[in-house]
Amino acid sequence: MRRILLLLCFLTGTFFSFAQDSSRLRISILTCAPGGELYATFGHTAIRVIDSTTQRDIIFNYGTFDFSDPDFYTKFIRGKLLYFLSAEDPTSFAYSYQMDNRSVWEQELNLSPAQKQALFNALLNNMQGDNRYYQYDFLFDNCTTRVSELLSKTTGFTVPQPLVPKGTTYRNMLHEYLDKGNQPWSKLGIDLLLGSKIDEPVSIASSMFLPDYLMKGLDSSKPLLAKPKTYFLQTPVIEAGNSMYMPTLVMSILLIGIVLLSQWKQEQWSLFFKILDSALFYITGMAGILLLFMWVGTDHKACSNNYNLIWALPTHAIAAFALWKKRKWMHTYFKVSSLLYIIVLASWWFLPQEFNPALFYFVLILLYRSVMQQKWHAHARNI
Secondary structure: OHHHHHHHHHHHHHHHHHHHOHHHEEEEEEEEOOOOOHHHOOOEEEEEEEEOOOOEEEEEEEEEEOOOOOOHHHHHHHOOOEEEEEEEOHHHHHHHHHHOOOOEEEEEEOOOHHHHHHHHHHHHHHOOHHHHEEEOEOOOEOHHHHHHHHHHHHHOOOOOOOOOOOOOEHHHHHHHHHHHOOOHHHHHHHHHHOOHHHHOEOOOOHHHHOHHHHHHHHHHOHHHEOOOOEEEEOOOOOOOOOOOOHHHHHHHHHHHHHHHHHOOOOOOHHHHHHHHHHHHHHHHHHHHHHHHHHHHOOOOHHHOOOHHHHOOOOOHHHHHHHOOOOOHHHHHHHHHHHHHHHHHHHOOOOOOOOOOHHHHHHHHHHHHHHHHHHHHHHHHHHO
């Protein structure tokens, strides 16, 4: 906090110097390469301001949050975590990315003195008090969209042509990075948590919610660039492995294993399948409860309208315990469950949401075990 206050004092003290000779300002956009961790998979964007008269060099960063907040995890889960604009020196900024082996590209903006002043004034205003804070949204209000909107308001920044093929969705763009980053399980998790809203086609403006695409947008807006893109920091490129099909492989092997074991009639497997089904339906039910909570109990816009709930039934969390006893209603419950899963699988490629391929095999497992439970309870009811 002390460091931020000192930077604020510096910014306020040098405001008049900038105002007197804004043509001596150099403003550029920094685009940081993706990193190995999930939070860094999609890269980062910042703004660099250099004053040649005072030899000041500042980097403005909209991607800052207070990890020491005692309610950090609660706010993060509920989508209420506030991010804020901070300012730091280039040395510390470059060091953090060098340690993570992440390159940073720089694009200097070709702006008039008035545009430079307007952009700096906006940054200075956003550093004041509560103006610094904003409610972060992964897709629609993040460190990159903030920079893009700021450029649009202060410089008239526009992109003349689409940056992605027609019909490209938010999910398609996220998958591109998750595949390159060799994060198949994170991809499965994102496909599970994020609803049909991210299957909407992106516009030219909304496609720049990712740092690389804002960089591409700036490249295509030639009048806004003073010179070609250069390296602010260059690090060796490390190629990731390829295990993008691992979740699908695991789920398919699990399905085959369960089907083969189910064909054995030995009595000792009875307890095994009760435990298996109890765990299977409990996990599915709890997943459904989580998805429902993320939809109606949080501010995460991308988690709304999640069609995964048509197979991840929250009621399975109750059925997981009830299946241990002979209950009349369980036969009907699993009969309805089986019919539902048949409908889901038949309409898999026609639903208004793209499902992860691995989930197809998981739903097949749910269908198979629902049918087995239906038969068991039907037999038990007739005894």
